[in-house]
Amino acid sequence: MKISNNNFANEEVVLDFHEYESCQFTNCRFVVLGYGPFALNQCEVVNCEFTFAGPAASTIQTMTTIYHNIGEQGKQLIEGTFDSIRNAGANKPA
Template sequence: MPSSTSFNHETVSLDGEHFSDCEFRDCRLTFAGGEAPVFRNCKIVDCEWKFEGAAEQTLAHLKAVWNAGGKAPVQALIKEITGGGR
């Protein structure tokens, strides 16, 4: 579990990681669909998000649902993720 670490211009794999009081600046953050990462009191500045494997496939599925006329369920999911439904 990285703690109080500064990541700068690095590629950081997020799957299954727990980060506490870390800063990510100008990094590539990759997620492949494993265990969700945990961020506690972290700062993320100008980073690129890269989704691979199962995570990439899930996003492709949501895009296909959206394009097939399923905007409402995708929007409901986004609302749930952002806390807009509470």
């Protein structure tokens, strides 16, 4: 669902399956469940927090377990994943 030019304040906003464009979020709690993609395009975000629930929280817990319990190979896997995330947009044209 696409939502454009709205203002959100002091509320919980589930992101899954939503595309927000040119919206303003103030003091909101974003919830990522991990069921589907989302987008925040040209949005202003002020004093908001992100939380993970459902499958997204399970993924975070799995990554935490791998990092802390699988030794150096686990740490390298998770650090490599973060490097891929950090570099995902590096080679895209401006």
